[in-house]
Amino acid sequence: MLSKEDNEILTHSAAGTPMGELLRRFWLPVLLCEELDAPGGTQKRVTVLGEDLLAFRDTNGRVGLVEPVCPHRGANLYYGRNEEGGLRCVFHGWKFDVDGNCVDLPTAPCHSNYKDRIKIKTYPTREAGGFIWAYMGPADKMPELPQMEFTLLPASHVFVSKKWQDCNWVQCVEGAIDTAHFSFLHMVIPKEGQDVASLLQHAAIGSQSVKNDRIRWVQEDPRPKFEINEFPAGLTIGGARIAGEQDLYWRIAQFLAPNHALVPSAFPGENYHGQTWVPVTDTSCWIYNYTWNPDRPLTEEEREACRKGLTVHAEIDENYYPLRGPHNDYLIDREAQRQGSFTGIQGVSEQDAAIQNSMGGIVDRTREHLGATDIGLVKFRQYMLKRAKALASEGQEPAEPGCAAHYAVRSGGWVADAGKKLEQVMVERFGHPYGYVGADLRQAAEKVQS
Ligand code: FES
Ligand SMILES: [Fe+2]
Numbered sequence: 354m355l356s357k358e359d360n361e362i363l364t365h366s367a368a369g370t371p372m373g374e375l376l377r378r379f380w381l382p383v384l385l386c387e388e389l390d391a392p393g394g395t396q397k398r399v400t401v402l403g404e405d406l407l408a409f410r411d412t413n414g415r416v417g418l419v420e421p422v423c424p425h426r427g428a429n430l431y432y433g434r435n436e437e438g439g440l441r442c443v444f445h446g447w448k449f450d451v452d453g454n455c456v457d458l459p460t461a462p463c464h465s466n467y468k469d470r471i472k473i474k475t476y477p478t479r480e481a482g483g484f485i486w487a488y489m490g491p492a493d494k495m496p497e498l499p500q501m502e503f504t505l506l507p508a509s510h511v512f513v514s515k516k517w518q519d520c521n522w523v524q525c526v527e528g529a530i531d532t533a534h535f536s537f538l539h540m541v542i543p544k545e546g547q548d549v550a551s552l553l554q555h556a557a558i559g560s561q562s563v564k565n566d567r568i569r570w571v572q573e574d575p576r577p578k579f580e581i582n583e584f585p586a587g588l589t590i591g592g593a594r595i596a597g598e599q600d601l602y603w604r605i606a607q608f609l610a611p612n613h614a615l616v617p618s619a620f621p622g623e624n625y626h627g628q629t630w631v632p633v634t635d636t637s638c639w640i641y642n643y644t645w646n647p648d649r650p651l652t653e654e655e656r657e658a659c660r661k662g663l664t665v666h667a668e669i670d671e672n673y674y675p676l677r678g679p680h681n682d683y684l685i686d687r688e689a690q691r692q693g694s695f696t697g698i699q700g701v702s703e704q705d706a707a708i709q710n711s712m713g714g715i716v717d718r719t720r721e722h723l724g725a726t727d728i729g730l731v732k733f734r735q736y737m738l739k740r741a742k743a744l745a746s747e748g749q750e751p752a753e754p755g756c757a758a759h760y761a762v763r764s765g766g767w768v769a770d771a772g773k774k775l776e777q778v779m780v781e782r783f784g785h786p787y788g789y790v791g792a793d794l795r796q797a798a799e800k801v802q803s
Contacts, residue, residue: 439457571594589606642667
């Protein structure tokens with residue numbers, strides 16, 4: 354449970370709020386690259402952290418993210434022309450480049466330098482991993498892009514998508530790091546002799562990697578024991594379930610500050626998945642999803658499965674809105690719910706969305722009754738509130754933006770001897786207590802740390 358005040362600090366992200374300022378210290382995905390495909394193509398409205406912005410790709414291929422209000426008399430540049438090297442307001446022809454400079458002011462006298470004093474507000478952008486990222490914080494605090502593994506791989510190894518969600522971003526993050534809910538929300542109840550993995554596959558809530566044993570362990574032990582370790586970029590959240598007499602089945606998620614989480618399912622060789630939640634308003638967000646394989650290109654079959662909404666991806670329309678959403682009660686099938694699907698809703702992503710949205714735009718955390726399996730999200734809240742308050746009251750900058758190399762971590766599953774601590778399990782599974790990827794990146798991260 355949280356106080357009303359802390360719930361507000363945690364969930365409000367407008368400029369000037371403690372969490373809003375904290376989020377503005379980090380690079381955030383604001384579009385998929387595919388949304389601004391051609392140089393000189395159509396600009397796109399974007400709302401991020403409550404700010405209405407306009408994104409465009411200029412004729413040189415550079416991406417601008419600008420305040421859409423023309424400084425002349427306030428016309429909206431959404432209606433402007435994306436011309437050679439800049440966006441021109443159609444009211445009186447003032448033209449701006451991706452850095453916000455006024456590069457043409459045709460209404461001023463010929464020899465006037467008036468245009469040199471005119472600027473529009475812009476935010477720096479980068480493209481990596483199929484996302485357009487923006488930095489909305491103070492210029493002198495701009496960090497490197499976080500080196501998340503999927504952003505470092507060739508495009509052939511990665512599939513990215515996004516989907517709309519009608520609730521506050523924090524309850525989505527909490528859903529992702531609360532890995533205990535897998536024993537219920539995403540479960541199926543097989544009939545005698547029925548194969549669980551194929552049932553999950555059929556219900557489009559499993560992946561090819563679903564294995565009967567893992568599903569059985571998750572089903573049979575709904576009380577995972579959690580161990581949580583802090584590392585320079587976030588929190589490692591390990592949930593251990595009984596797997597036979599001697600062993601524990603660990604599902605290890607990674608929370609990466611401020612708004613990313615990596616899924617705890619992958620065993621070595623399998624595809625990895627993660628999500629990033631970016632507030633639009635305080636009661637809506639875009640969820641950016643990524644699936645990657647570090648060792649090989651994804652197959653066409655795997656890409657098609659992602660498009661069809663397997664794992665973290667949802668089935669979406671051309672505007673990235675889920676086909677099964679609150680507008681149609683997620684097409685809940687009560688008969689399927691009676692016959693073996695725990696929810697009667699198709700798709701892991703849709704099941705998560707249904708429940709997270711059902712809690713309201715911003716869930717009232719003063720009324721909760723938390724238990725032992727909620728420890729991951731309790732730590733997450735403490736982590737975020739501590740940093741937001743320290744920045745707001747003491748001007749203490751968060752350390753994580755300066756730890757770009759530490760974002761190169763993996764999450765995943767492992768079966769280990771029951772006597773092992775999370776740190777030992779991480780070394781067994783990933784070769785490193787924080788789950789760093791590959792020797793090169795490990796060295797880079799250690800260098801940053803020292
Ligand atoms: S309002 Fe944009 S040029 Fe006049
Ligand atoms: Fe879930």
